[in-house]
Amino acid sequence: MADAFEDADLAGYYDLINEFGEGDRFYLELVPAADAVLDVGCGTGTLLKAARAGGHPGRLVGLDPAEGMLLQARREPDVEWIRGDLGTVAFDGGFDLVVMTGHAFQVFLTDDEVRTQFTAIRRALDPGGRFAFETRNPGARAWERWTPENGTDIVGHDGERVRVEHFVESVADGLVTMTETFSCPDWPEPRVDRGTLRFTDADHLDSLPVGTGFEVAERYGSWDRAALTGSSREIITIARPGRTPAGLQR
Ligand SMILES: C[S@@+](CC[C@H](N)C(=O)[O-])C[C@H]1O[C@@H](n2cnc3c(N)ncnc32)[C@H](O)[C@@H]1O
Incomplete structure (x- = not known):
């Protein structure tokens, strides 16, 4: 059994299967407002490579545990590529935008795993920062x-x-x-x-007892920023540190 993210050959096919698309463009539009960006589960580095190619002058950090994916990412040397995950690599502030793109959110299979991610991402964000991610709508x-x-x-x-x-x-x-x-x-x-x-529905996503004080700032059902409906393909969330410590609040 191969691991498509770890295996250098199979990871080499990732960008051929997943071409730059409207999801990437959505996140790329968020980047210019941020001095420093952290991409959790960056994979082959599609977003941050595009950000640098587009002239972003600030700090760009891609984090991913899969060496095969990072081999592809490292073709852009002007980005910090870090092998690991938020359980092993801690960031104490410094970022205005954290993203989790390409449905990377869906690799976290339990509420506890999600809570660990949210807590670490909250810690990585400076005041006024944003966390943007999407998950496929069940x-x-x-x-x-x-x-x-x-x-x-x-x-x-x-x-x-x-x-x-x-x-x-x-x-x-x-x-x-x-x-x-x-x-x-x-x-x-x-x-x-x-x-x-x-697959997590929006109600459960927002009720996760993450205890990190995030609140939903924006919620969409598609990359053109249409409202979420029951049959929308995506649940796209832009979260910000909230006033309450109770978790994702709407
Ligand atoms: C579907 S790919 C998405 C890659 C990239 N974000 C994109 O948009 O193309 C999911 C990525 O999540 C990574 N991943 C798996 N477990 C992870 C973890 N615990 N923390 C961070 N990333 C993880 C995988 O290695 C893989 O690169």
């Missing part, structure tokens, strides 16, 4: 489209033709477990990654 049932028939064909960096297919193994209690299979006629066998993502 109401849109994205996992029903993750079928082999909806696979993607890509041409790798060495010209190899790779097919990427998803297969959902189980959906239970908001946890979707699936495999991602990479196959190529030139390889002796396919390479398979298996993982679980958590």
Whole structure:
């Protein structure tokens, strides 16, 4: 079993499968107002590379535990790329914007894990800072489209033709477990990654007893800033440190 984020070859396909899109543009628009930006779960570094290429003059820090992804990110040397996670790397202020993009939020499978992230992110933010992240809306049932028939064909960096297919193994209690299979006629066998993502609805997201004093400043259901509805694809949140210590407040 391969780990698509750790494996340097498979991580090399990530940007071919996930092209720069409207989600990246949404976050990129938040960057100019921030002197310093922390991207938690930065992956291949799409957002911060674009921020630097766009002329952002300040501090840009990308944090991710997966070495394969960071190998891609480090192609931009003018960003601080740190291997790790918020359980092992602590930031004490210094950031005006923290982001968690590309549905990275969904790798945290329990309320406790989410609470740990929120607490650490709150600590990383300076007064007036913002935390922006998104999670797929369970109401849109994205996992029903993750079928082999909806696979993607890509041409790798060495010209190899790779097919990427998803297969959902189980959906239970908001946890979707699936495999991602990479196959190529030139390889002796396919390479398979298996993982679980958590789907959290907006009410639960806002009721999480995070105890970090965040409050929701903005909430959208799509990247064009439309209001969240039951069937919106995304739950996009911009949170700010609030006046109460009770957690996410609306
Ligand atoms: C779907 S990718 C998103 C990457 C990037 N943010 C983007 O928009 O392309 C999820 C990322 O979360 C990272 N990740 C997994 N566990 C993590 C953790 N505990 N803390 C931070 N990032 C984590 C993975 O290594 C992976 O790079």
